[in-house]
Amino acid sequence: MAEPVPGEPRTAGARSGGARPAAAERAVPDGRRRRLRWLRLVTLSVAVSLIMVDGTVVNVALPTVIGDLGLTSTDAEWVNAGYMLVFAALLLPAGRVGDVVGHRRFLAAGVTVFVAASVLAGLARGGPSLLAGRVLQGLGAALILPSAMSVLNTAFRGRDRAAAFAVWGSAIGATVAVGPVFGGWLTAAHSWRWIFAVNVPLGALVVAGALRWLPESRDPRATLRAGAVSVLAASAGFAALVFALIEGQRYGWWTPSRTFRIGGASWPAPGVSPIPVAAVLGACCLAVFAVTAERRRRSGRPVLLDMTLFAIPGFRVGNVAIAVVGLAEFGLVFVLPLYLQAVLSLDALHAGLVILALAVGSLAAGPVAGPATRRYGARAVVIAGLALETAGIAAVAVLLGPAISPWTLVPPLFGYGVGVGLASAQLSNVVLADVPVERSGQAAGAQNTTRLLGSALGIAVLGAALAGTLGVHLDRRLDAASGLSHDGRRQAAASVRGSLGADIPRLAASPATAPARTAARSALAEATRDVTWITAALMFGGLVASLRLPRDAPRRRAPHDDG
Structure with missing residues (x-):
């Protein structure tokens, strides 16, 4: 049964999961009840924002970290990969354990682990301690995400549900976009260690808020006996698939492009890449x-x-849409920073300011999404959001070129952000709407694993597309370039291909490769346009998938809803 939350009256007769705000809670004055729900929502939003930001912010600081700690290339590769692999491997088991022990406690425990890991990473004096901190951060993130979604799903029912998912999703979308900008500023103005240090006070506030304001939810029938073989197989399977997808471009999809090392061990089969082995x-x-x-x-x-969850139409179709959308949403975030810095010659801060339009759009969608969902249903809001995302990406593709003003990209990025704010959170709303609250932990774990796999697949597909199209356009442009020697052409081609265009500004440093810079910028602009069109097509696929969401799912209300 749901446990009483400190600071609010003990509820009686509430069903498992705390979904029913029973008569005792309804007796609380409306003003206090509204404040309590906002405090719950802020607590959950900050908790998930922490782990979303730390999934990307380290990329900004990594060059500085490498120089400061003297990391090897292997150490640097595993700083992000270690976080993502542990995160992916433990999402599903964590959701199940949360159903057993209670999601409020599990959320508080996850944030505590995440904060301790951030301290370890921030105080790191070498690669091993930094990697240990990142792995532990992945563990904390896996505990936090399904628990936060489960509490959100059970604590907000009836009329408040749509607004809660809208604000939660908009805040997370904005945080993901703002995070790299904020991380770059902290690294440049202070130290890379501050990107981990800021997690400490924020995490402490989340733990206090979780224990003070969040309702407890658990499945009284659930046990930890889910089968050791099942748990190990699921964890190893998801970790291996995510590794193959995110590292395929680096190590080669079949033939090795570089030696794979972990610790002091090297991959023992020099003729075959570890990627297909990991995938199988x-x-x-x-x-x-x-x-x-x-x-x-x-x-x-x-x-x-419980595989019978996939018999629920909203859960089944929604997970398909989430996978496709996760695959597509990676596109702009992946290619735009490269384009803005290598082609338009912006520094990291100004490139971040352009992309910040996405965050502003996501935040702007928050106040609109809740009322729109109550009036038209979550399905309609999801479809509208995905349509805006598709249109925004297509507009960016039309505008891209080697010599445009970067600020012309702000309006379509803002529109894309509005679509993210509308669609992402309400898609989660639809997926979880008809799931029994006592099984919301495993459902949230499954949904987040689906999204993570979709994003990893996006890394693989769009990374390969960028590499392939960049190579084609680069060869054509370099062949037409004047004043370029054979050796200069070879050096320029290897540098641009190997860095996916990031080394284009460095071409001017050598007289042999300087004549290739204009050609390389044009090639990257064309490749970015191609990948952006592919992203728009994938997002359109997500839009088509969302049309199959059940029409009545968003409007169904549980017997004890309060609205």
């Missing part, structure tokens, strides 16, 4: 997980993920 291993582990989970369910034993 991941697929086999997930197949084992699916078979063992179904056998356990049929025999009446506890399972890590």
Whole structure:
């Protein structure tokens, strides 16, 4: 049963998960109840913003970190990969454990782990301690995300639900866009260690808020006995698949492009890349997980993920849409910083300010999304948001060129951000709307794993597309360039291809490669346009998938809703 929350009256007769604000809570004055719900929402939004920002902000500071700590290339590669792999591997088990022990406690524990890991990373004196901090951050993130979504799903029902998801999603979307700008400023003005240090006071506030204001939710029938084979197979499978997807471009999809090392060990098969091996291993582990989970369910034993959840139309179709949207939303964030800095010669701060339009749009959508969802339904808001995202990406693709004003990209980026603010959170709303609240932890874990896999697939697909199209346009442009020697052409081509265009500004430093800079900028502009059109097509696929969301799902209300 739901436990009483400190600071609010004990509720009676509430069903498991705390979804019903029973008579005792309704007796609280309306003003205080509204303040309590806002405090809950701010607590959850800040908790998830912490882990979203730390998934990307380290990229901005990594060159400085490498020089300061003397990291090897292997150390640098694993600073982000370690975080993402642990995050992906533990999302599903964490959601299940949260159903058992209670999501409020699990959220507080996750934030505590995340803050301790941030301290370790911020005080790191070398690669091993920094990597240990990042791995522990991944563990904390895996505990936080499904618990935060589960509490949001159970604490906000009825009329408040749409507004809560709208504000939560807009805040997260804005934070993800602002994070790299803020991280770059902290690194330049103070120290890279501050990008971890800021997590300490924010995390302390989240823990205090969680214990003070959030309702507890758990499944009283759930146990931790979900089967060791299922848990290990799911964790290993998701970790292996995410590794293959995000590292395929780096190590080669089949033939090795560089030596894979972890610690002091190297990959033992020099003729074959580790990527296809990891992909096959991941697929086999997930197949084992699916078979063992179904056998356990049929025999009446506890399972890590109840596959019957996929019989719920909103959950099934919504997860498909989330995977496609996660794949597509990576596109602009991936290619635009490269384009703005290498082609338009902006520094990191000004490039971040251009992309900040996305965050402003996402925040602007917050006050609109809630009322629009109550009036038209979450499905309609999701469709409208994805349509805006598709149109915004297409408009950016039309505008891209080697010599445009970067500020012309601000309006379509703002429109894209509005679409993110409308669609992302309400898509989560639709997916979880008809899930029984006592199973919201495993449902949230499954949904977030789906989104993470979609984003990892986006890294693979769009990274490969950028590399391929850049190579084609670069060869054509360099062939037409004048004043370029054979050696200069070879050096320029290798440098631009190897860095995906990031080394274009450095071409001017050498007389041999300087004549290639204009050609390389044009090639990257064309490749960026191609990838942006591919992203728009993928987003349109997400829009089409969202049309299959059940029309009545957003309007169904649980028997005890308060609205």
